[in-house]
Amino acid sequence: MSEIVTIQGLQKNFGKLQALRDVNFTVNAGEVVGFIGPNGSGKSTTIRILLGIIKRDAGQAKIFGKDVWKDSLEIHKRISYVPGDVTLWGSLTGGEIIDLFLKLHGGGDKKKRDYLIKRFELDPKKKAKGYSKGNRQKVGLIAALSADSDLYIFDEPTSGLDPLMEAIFQEEVEKLKNAGKSILLSSHILSEVERLADKVVIIRQGEIVETGTLDELRHLTRSTVTLATEGDVTEIAAIDGVFDFQQKDNEATFSVDNQYLNDILARASKLGVKKFESVPPTLEDLFMRHYEG
Missing domain, CATH: 3.30.70 (Alpha-Beta Plaits)
Incomplete structure (x- = not known):
């Protein structure tokens, strides 16, 4: 099984605080990896390094065999990302923002976009400044799921969604999984990870404390x-x-x-x-x- 994401000996310091200590794990082709830990454990820092937003201090981090810092522009063409708190342009409508995201990504699937707007019960004509947190998350999820990417990175993606919408997100991720896509899912909803993940990585105080399939753990x-x-x-x-x-x-x-x-x-x-x-x-x-x- 080929490795889509490879992290070896990853370290990151913020001043005297060591946020990541020798982090190691992989995401293979067609695999859903659940990345879990409490607030402040290092999940989002790891993801921000993978996205090329911040630079690591030591170790290796690669996606598609490319360095996440040096080759971030090439990598971003093949990934979709949804953060835990989606920030939008308040004067644009949800539909306009989704279309902008898809255009920046290379086009996306408009039929799937329309299907997901209906499925997530989003009003695409409403301006983003009038959206609740849950509706802002829906905009990010619809844009990400409408793009045909090789790797999907979700960082607390269902934050602010009601249980029905959480279930719909899980069903859509299962479809991606069945299509052979790779997914890194950071979530505080353990039942969500248990349902979707092939492998679980548990991080505590910047260190990986367990990794493996649920059966192995x-x-x-x-x-x-x-x-x-x-x-x-x-x-x-x-x-x-x-x-x-x-x-x-x-x-x-x-x-x-x-x-x-x-x-x-x-x-x-x-x-x-x-x-x-x-x-x-x-x-x-x-x-x-x-x-x-």
Whole structure:
């Protein structure tokens, strides 16, 4: 799988503050990468470096094999970007701004533009100064999604959108993914990342703390098990890897390290299983593992 975005040993300082420390990750062709972390963790700084807005202090950052600083003009012809707070020209209408963005990008797909305006329920004839934050985001999203790009970079793209519009955005990103496009998605909505991302990169205080597919990362957190048995379910509490054991009659709920699930199943089968439910850890569980306390 060819690498569309390559970041190696990326560092950035703002005075005495080291915003990025040895950041490494890739975005491959046809891959959606979820880039998550709290405010101030370095997400937007990384994205601004990728866009050639600010210059890195050390390391490498390439898109399409080109240097993001030296070759930014060539790179921008093949990417679409939506920030978390879209700023517009107040005296122009939403439709005029979308058309301007598409013209600057090389034309875009006018049929898709019209389809997305209708889908996102945007009034394109209204002047931008009268738009809410959510409608400003819609203008940016419609322009970006109407352009045929090889890489889409979204930095908190659904900020200000209602849940229905968030769902529509997710559906449109899935279409891009199915078309083989590459996407870097920075989002505070973990369920959005969990639904869309092939790979997750978690950044904390300027450092990458986890990277991998959700299946690869889930071994780091515990599944939640609900178990009801004919025999005394209390025996399960003594098995290695069982935590937070809570029992009511002969039904228990507990968390378990995944490598011990087989031991639990073996013991439970001897007790006579009446009910067994195992819920894998969510992205939120994984995220909180790094940020609690």
